[in-house]
Structures are given as structure tokens and as C-alpha cells.
Amino acid sequence: MNFEFSEEQNLLREQASGFLKDHCSTKVVRKILDGDESYDQELWTKVVEMGWTATVIPEEYDGLGMSYLELCVIAEELGRSLAPLPFSSSVYLATEALLVAGSKEQKEEWLPKLASGSIIGCLAAGEGKGQVTPKSLTTSADASSLSGSKLPVADGDIADFAVVFAACDSGDGASTYLVDLNQSSVSRQKLDTIDPSRSHAKIDFAGASAELLGKEGEGWALLNNIYDRAAVLFAWEQVGGAETALEMAKDYAMGRFAFGRPIATYQAIKHKLANMYVKNTLAKSNCYYGAWALSTNAPELPIAAATARVGAIQAYYFASKENIQTHGGMGFTWEFDCQFPYRRSKLLSINIGSEPVWQEKLIKAIETGRAA
Amino acid sequence: MSNLTVNAVKEEVRAWLQENWDAGLSLVEWRNKLADSGWGVPDWPGQWYGRDLPVAMLPEIEEEFAEVNAVGVARSGIRMLAAATILEHGNDLHKKEFLRRILTGEDTWCQLFSEPGSGSDLAGATTRADFDGENWIVNGQKLWTTSAHHADYGLLLARTDWDVPKHQGLTYFILDMTQPGVDVHQVKQMNGHASFNQVFITDATVAPQYRVDEEGAGWRVAMTTLAHERRNADGMNRLNRDSGLPGAIYEEERKEVATVMEPYKWYPQRAGRVDLVMQRAKQTGRIENASVRQEIAKLLIMSKSAEWTARRARAAQELGMPQGPEGSLGKLAASNVAKQASGVHTLISGADALLTGSDGAMDGLIAEVLVSVPAVSIAGGTDEIQRNIIAERVLGMEKEPRFDSGPFKDVPRNVV
Ligand SMILES: Cc1cc2nc3c(=O)[nH]c(=O)nc-3n(C[C@H](O)[C@H](O)[C@H](O)COP(=O)(O)OP(=O)(O)OC[C@H]3O[C@@H](n4cnc5c(N)ncnc54)[C@H](O)[C@@H]3O)c2cc1C
Ligand SMILES: Cc1cc2nc3c(=O)[nH]c(=O)nc-3n(C[C@H](O)[C@H](O)[C@H](O)COP(=O)(O)OP(=O)(O)OC[C@H]3O[C@@H](n4cnc5c(N)ncnc54)[C@H](O)[C@@H]3O)c2cc1C
Numbered sequence A: 001m002n003f004e005f006s007e008e009q010n011l012l013r014e015q016a017s018g019f020l021k022d023h024c025s026t027k028v029v030r031k032i033l034d035g036d037e038s039y040d041q042e043l044w045t046k047v048v049e050m051g052w053t054a055t056v057i058p059e060e061y062d063g064l065g066m067s068y069l070e071l072c073v074i075a076e077e078l079g080r081s082l083a084p085l086p087f088s089s090s091v092y093l094a095t096e097a098l099l100v101a102g103s104k105e106q107k108e109e110w111l112p113k114l115a116s117g118s119i120i121g122c123l124a125a126g127e128g129k130g131q132v133t134p135k136s137l138t139t140s141a142d143a144s145s146l147s148g149s150k151l152p153v154a155d156g157d158i159a160d161f162a163v164v165f166a167a168c169d170s171g172d173g174a175s176t177y178l179v180d181l182n183q184s185s186v187s188r189q190k191l192d193t194i195d196p197s198r199s200h201a202k203i204d205f206a207g208a209s210a211e212l213l214g215k216e217g218e219g220w221a222l223l224n225n226i227y228d229r230a231a232v233l234f235a236w237e238q239v240g241g242a243e244t245a246l247e248m249a250k251d252y253a254m255g256r257f258a259f260g261r262p263i264a265t266y267q268a269i270k271h272k273l274a275n276m277y278v279k280n281t282l283a284k285s286n287c288y289y290g291a292w293a294l295s296t297n298a299p300e301l302p303i304a305a306a307t308a309r310v311g312a313i314q315a316y317y318f319a320s321k322e323n324i325q326t327h328g329g330m331g332f333t334w335e336f337d338c339q340f341p342y343r344r345s346k347l348l349s350i351n352i353g354s355e356p357v358w359q360e361k362l363i364k365a366i367e368t369g370r371a372a
Numbered sequence B: 001m002s003n004l005t006v007n008a009v010k011e012e013v014r015a016w017l018q019e020n021w022d023a024g025l026s027l028v029e030w031r032n033k034l035a036d037s038g039w040g041v042p043d044w045p046g047q048w049y050g051r052d053l054p055v056a057m058l059p060e061i062e063e064e065f066a067e068v069n070a071v072g073v074a075r076s077g078i079r080m081l082a083a084a085t086i087l088e089h090g091n092d093l094h095k096k097e098f099l100r101r102i103l104t105g106e107d108t109w110c111q112l113f114s115e116p117g118s119g120s121d122l123a124g125a126t127t128r129a130d131f132d133g134e135n136w137i138v139n140g141q142k143l144w145t146t147s148a149h150h151a152d153y154g155l156l157l158a159r160t161d162w163d164v165p166k167h168q169g170l171t172y173f174i175l176d177m178t179q180p181g182v183d184v185h186q187v188k189q190m191n192g193h194a195s196f197n198q199v200f201i202t203d204a205t206v207a208p209q210y211r212v213d214e215e216g217a218g219w220r221v222a223m224t225t226l227a228h229e230r231r232n233a234d235g236m237n238r239l240n241r242d243s244g245l246p247g248a249i250y251e252e253e254r255k256e257v258a259t260v261m262e263p264y265k266w267y268p269q270r271a272g273r274v275d276l277v278m279q280r281a282k283q284t285g286r287i288e289n290a291s292v293r294q295e296i297a298k299l300l301i302m303s304k305s306a307e308w309t310a311r312r313a314r315a316a317q318e319l320g321m322p323q324g325p326e327g328s329l330g331k332l333a334a335s336n337v338a339k340q341a342s343g344v345h346t347l348i349s350g351a352d353a354l355l356t357g358s359d360g361a362m363d364g365l366i367a368e369v370l371v372s373v374p375a376v377s378i379a380g381g382t383d384e385i386q387r388n389i390i391a392e393r394v395l396g397m398e399k400e401p402r403f404d405s406g407p408f409k410d411v412p413r414n415v416v
Helices: A007-023 A026-034 A041-049 A068-081 A087-101 A104-115 A219-255 A267-296 A301-326 A328-332 A339-350 A355-367 B003-020 B027-037 B055-067 B078-089 B092-104 B218-230 B248-258 B274-284 B290-318 B326-354 B361-377 B383-394
Strands: A121-124 A140-142 A145-154 A161-167 A174-180 A186-191 A200-213 B109-112 B128-131 B136-143 B153-159 B170-176 B182-187 B196-206
Touching: A007 A041, A007 A068, A026 A339, A068 A087, A068 A219, A068 A267, A087 A104, A087 A121, A087 A161, A087 A200, A087 A219, A121 A145, A140 A161, A145 A161, A161 A200, A161 A219, A174 A219, A219 A267, A219 A301, A219 A339, A267 A301, A267 B290, A267 B326, A267 B383, A301 A328, A301 A339, A301 A355, A301 B290, A355 B290, B003 B027, B003 B055, B027 B092, B027 B248, B055 B290, B078 B092, B078 B109, B078 B153, B078 B218, B128 B153, B136 B153, B136 B170, B153 B218, B170 B196, B170 B218, B218 B326, B274 B290, B274 B326, B274 B361, B290 B326, B326 B361, B326 B383
Parallel strands: A121 A161, B109 B153
Antiparallel strands: A140 A145, A145 A200, A161 A174, A174 A200, A186 A200, B128 B136, B136 B196, B153 B170, B182 B196
16 A cells, blocks of 8 residues: 555646646635635636546546546645635546446546536535435436435536436435436525535426436445545545645744744644644545545445545544634634635535544444454 | 565565574574574664665564464564664664674663653753763662663663753763662552652763763764654564463563563553454444444544554655654554543443453453553653644744753752
């Protein structure tokens, strides 16, 4: 197993981080947070030009055919820059769903467009109240038409198609569908969330035409598989964000004076930052484990994903809240950037299942004796 | 490290063991063979009982040893800190005289750093060494000295100059613990064991050739010892397990474990015994309890991330990257894991965890975890000190204002 990225991967990182520094300052994040736009289209166009949306898509579908390690590098940098983009929805969720379960025809139809960024995908599983399960699903489908409501769907307002989970009577109680969102039987409404730099929507399907993805009655297993894979990628984003929070705190602490000396010289602040560093580093180690499991399709993936996810949730939340604390009163203002990583950490701590859900997954996986 | 080289090395050690492993030898005879061949400590320099192999190769080599039940060199305890320090700072005389006997287990070592008046503030040591023209004469008191009651030698940090700032006035020595001026008393710990000691030193002598590195360079040398301690190079996490095999050499090894290694017998408990958690939770049925499950999951994640972090550090080391802060980080991670584990064991065992001895859970082992865990956050540098190190050395945050610069003789200190 590798615990460091290769030289080429680090080159990719340098390129990505340089690019994002130039094109995704916190001003860009703020513009989306404050404005009506759902994401930064200019930045999206550039990210697509760089080929990031095509990273793991095989060459036969016009992708770059790179490994998941490259995608992890990109995820970390996107997380670090707090990029206001539909990248995770389109790449970690929709593209993954197609890669994992798509038929040859479906892949041929959708993947080239996802690679070229000409369309954006999203994943619609949740229905608002509590953790979604096959039993709780009210969205349903027959033959080729789907009805129900999904919320919150990340990037649901701007996506071109959605991977939708609906109840069914066979198998594990759920099936997965591909639904074109630009049809008249689909209506969507943007939602206000705790992180306005990432848009979310409610989507209503009223007999929308839908196409089965994967086998009937295997939707729940598919969702879990997609989540396991996405958890690793999100974890890299989260760790990147946590490192940003630590950087911000450090810069501020070194420059701010109180009681005649920099606050960085007070142990209450030092130890706070040391704790952030320790949590971040430990979480990152789990991410490496996850990256390895994802890139090699290892049977340990469920365990690796759960450890990466929980570690990253905790590290990001901790770093972002302690960053605010380090900034004192300034940290609580709208004007300061401390709110960005904090909002993002909250969003990413619940989007694909919260801590207890993943802790339970981990214990289950260990109990049932899957490789620990 | 390609698979090719791994396989070649495994093959080589296998062949060597086939030729040489002989359970009929005495422990010391066998370990001398290991020292001569370099297979005892393959990561050490070729010139000094090793084979210049990367650390990552060790588990592979150990596998081959286990395959034929071959005994290894003595490689746990303070002796490994002594070896690491001597390899880095000692001269050829030190290396010749001490390294081999460390590996054969003939000599046991202790670390004479902490004192009643200075633990975290190690550079505030007041044990003194004065040169009388012929020898260094040592006077003072050390405390918390693990294994001193078995030790043949001590790694001694003593003050040789009181007129310079504290860090500059220290010198590092190798002290013969068996001489009359060294008086050792065991100190009982809160878990009932007595693995550490008070050491009273009265006019003990150190011949000039047993000074390590320059006069006044003691702090630098001590940092090497501590870096290895934090990296867990003391081998405590791979305490000799009882082979359970019949035969004279295994008998000798068992005796070693029961005597010189006795002070470390509770060390696995102080680390929290994460290995027992799932098994205990299943046995007691507590695994069914939702909140217990969540706490176990948290623990397992912490412990996994500590493990991966250590492996990452080792990998970085192999790539020749400079030694970073992993020691401090690893120590803090271990201390968090231990605390969480103690909490989880309490949740799992319930009232059973209160009972010690044969009445208690796992014959009192769980109770021993609970009263041993606090040591992890103190021994080898407290959690607070590790956080200071990370904040100042890694994050580059400015040091606190301090009150101990200037000649040491003028620095305010504990009266003991
Ligand atoms: C919601 C809100 C309402 C407020 N209302 C009022 C009000 O009505 N009237 C008013 O006058 N003020 C008010 N304030 C200001 C508040 O009192 C200050 O924000 C607070 O005292 C911290 O000061 P600071 O922001 O300058 O942070 P700093 O003093 O710069 O502190 C920055 C960080 O350094 C730490 N720090 C500073 N000194 C030390 C030290 N010696 N040891 C350890 N750590 C240290 C702090 O704890 C903090 O984490 C309000 C603030 C908020 C957030
Ligand atoms: C099981 C065990 C085995 C040991 N074995 C050995 C051994 O073999 N050889 C040896 O030399 N020593 C040994 N020690 C001693 C150990 O290294 C010291 O106990 C430790 O370094 C702390 O020093 P102290 O006990 O003097 O506490 P102090 O230094 O007095 O610390 C008291 C408290 O103050 C805090 N503190 C002190 N300075 C600072 C600071 N600058 N910033 C923030 N907080 C601070 C500490 O973190 C601690 O919480 C052992 C200890 C234990 C528990």
C-alpha cells in the first residue's frame, strides 16, 4: 500500500492547487454564498477544460482513464479551496453510479458527456425526514415512469439528470433510475441551506420518464456501494478543508496581539492548533487507506470508507469550529471567511450519512467478519 | 522496496536460518550468531551488527524467524533507546563495548533523565557531574527511572556547567549502575506495579571515555533518545510473547521475560487493550447496545488512524524524508486511543470492571487497563509537551515568553 502520492500525482496536485489559488480564492466562494447563482460557472468551465471531470472515466468513453488516486488529489485540492462547484455530485456520485452499474449503452450515452462537462449529474436519495431506508422511500416507479419528491438534492437545481432511488417490491426494496431532469414532469425548487456556497434543491417527479440503472431490487446495495466510494472522495475534500481552517487559524494567531503578545504564544491557542493538526493528520492517514482501497477495489473498502468518513467528519468540524474560536469576535462576522469551512464541514458531515450511520456501518462490517 | 528485493531477502534469511538456527544453543550463543550475521537487527548499519536494510523489511524477516520458531535478539526496553543513541552519537569504543551485549540481552539499561524537580523541563536537571582530573564524579537524584532495579547501565543526563544557559550546561554519560555510589529504590505506582525507581547517586564515578559526544552536548544527545522513545522504538509494543515451546533456549527466553522484562508486563494494558474490545463486547452481549456500538466504532477508528499514521511515517522514513513530528503525533494519538479504550472497556464490563484480581473481568486485566492508562499521557513526555512541540516546531508558532534564559545558576527552580 502507498502512503504517499507518486511524483506525477504530486505534480498534478501542484498544478491543481496553483490553478485553484488563481481562480478560486475565497472571493469566489463568497460571490456564490452572497449571490443568486448556484455555482461558479466560469470556474466550472475551467475545471472541465482541465479534464478533472474526466479523471477516472475510461478512455473508451472519452475519459482520461486515470486512477482514483488522481481523483483523490483533485478532491483534496477542491476541498482546500472550498470550491463552489457541482463537482462532487457530478463526479463522485452520478459518474460513479454509471461506472458501477451502467449498461454499456448507458455508459456510452452518459459518460462522454459527463467527461466533457457538457452535462452535470446529481444523486437523489433522501426524502427529507431522517435517514432514508428502503422502507422509508415513498418515491416509486413503474416500468418507466417515476413519481415522488426528493430533498435535499445537492445541485438538483442545475443538474441535467439525476440518479434516483425509488421503492420497489423485489430484492432489497429499492431500485435505481436515471432521470432526465429537463422534462416537463419534473419540477425543482432551490432550497436554502446552511451552506449557500453549495446549492441544493427539492425535486418533484410526477410520472417522469425514467430508465432503470442496474438491476431491479438492487438499488439499496448500489446506493451503499456508491456511498462507500464517494465517502473516500468526500473525505479527501473534508481533509483539504480542515487544513484550510488550520492555515487560517495559524495565520490569524501569528498576527493578532492580545495582552502585549501574539495570541499564538498562548498555550490555549497553541494546543488548540496542535489538536487540529493531530486530528487532520490522523484523518488523512485514513484517507490514504481509503484511497488505496478505492483504487484497488479492495474488499476492505467498506471499512476503509467508514474510517475515512468518520475521521474526516470529526477533523473538519473540529478544525472549522476552532478556527472561528481562534479568531475571537472577528470569527463570528459575515465579513470574515471563517464561516466558509464551518458551513462546508457541517454540510459534508451529513450529506451522505452522518457519523453514527457510518460508525454503525463500520461495526457491522467488522462483526460480519469482513476484513478489518 | 520492490517485491523482487523483498523476496530475495526473505529467501536469504530463510536459507541462513536453515543453516544456523539451533534450539540447542544457549540464548547468548545464538544471539551472538545473530549479531555476527546481521540478521538480528537487519535495519542497523552493516558495520554494526546489521545489514543496512529498510525498516519496512523487518516484519518480512520476522515472519521467517517465526516460521522456524527462531528466537530473536533482545530488542525491547530501554536497551533499544541506548542502542539508537549510541549508534548516532557514540564513538567506536562505545559501539564495540555495548551494542553486542545489548543485542544478546546480557546487559540491561535504564534512562536517567527525569528528576524530582524536573520532568517535562528536562533541561532543568540538577544532577551534577564534576571532573576531578581523572573521572567524572556524579551526585544527585533521578526519579521515575524504569528498570533501574535491573539495569547494568544508565543513560545519564547531568549538569557539568552551571554558568551557561540551561541547555548548554548538560552532558550525556553512560553510568555503571552496579557501582556502590548508585542506590536504587523501587517506587510503587497507582496500578500496584513498581516498574520505576528512585535512584540516589552519591559520588558515583564515570571514566572520561564514557562521556557520549562533547561536554555540553548532552541536550542534543538526549533529544535523540527522546525522539526514539516517542517513535516507540523501545519495542514495548512488541513485547516478547511466550513461545510456549519446550527446550532450553525457550526456557531461557521465558526467564528473561519474567525478570528483566517484568517491569513492562502491564504496558499492553496501559495502551488500552483495543485488541480485546470486540471479543469482550460480543461475550458480554453489550455489542447489542447502540451507544456502546458507537463508542466502539469511535475507538476502532481512532486506533486504525493511529496505525495508518505510524505506517505512513515509516514509509516516509524509508523514502529518506527527514524525521518529522510523527513521534509527538503518534504519542498523542496513542494517549487518545488509550483513554477512549479505557472508557469503552468500562462501558462493556460494567460493574465487573471494578473488581480486581481473579474476581474481576478477565481476571482483573480490565481493571488493570483502567488504572494503567493514565501513564500513557505522562511517560516519555506529557501530552501537553507534545502539543507544545507540534505548535512550535511543526506549525511554527512563536515560543512563549520564558523565564529560564541566562546562566542556569540564576534560574528559579524547584527546591527538592
Ligand atoms: C455575539 C457577540 C456579541 C458581542 N457583544 C459585545 C458587546 O455587547 N459589547 C462588547 O464590548 N463586546 C462584545 N463582543 C466582543 C467580545 O467581547 C470579544 O469578541 C471577545 O472578548 C474576544 O475578543 P476579540 O474578539 O478581540 O478576540 P481576541 O482577544 O483577539 O482573541 C482571539 C483568540 O485568542 C484567545 N486569547 C486571547 N487572549 C488570550 C489569553 N490571554 N490566553 C489564552 N487565549 C487568549 C481568545 O480566547 C480567542 O480564541 C461580542 C462578541 C460576540 C461574538
Ligand atoms: C510509567 C512511567 C515511566 C517513566 N519512565 C521514565 C524513565 O525510565 N526515565 C525517565 O527519565 N523518566 C521516566 N518517566 C518520567 C516522565 O518522563 C515524566 O514523568 C514526564 O516527563 C513528566 O515530568 P514530571 O513528572 O516531572 O511532571 P511535570 O513536568 O512537573 O509536569 C506536571 C504537569 O505540568 C505540565 N507541564 C509542565 N510543563 C509544561 C509546559 N511547558 N507547558 C504545558 N504544560 C506543562 C505537564 O504536562 C504535567 O501535566 C516515567 C514516567 C512514567 C509515568
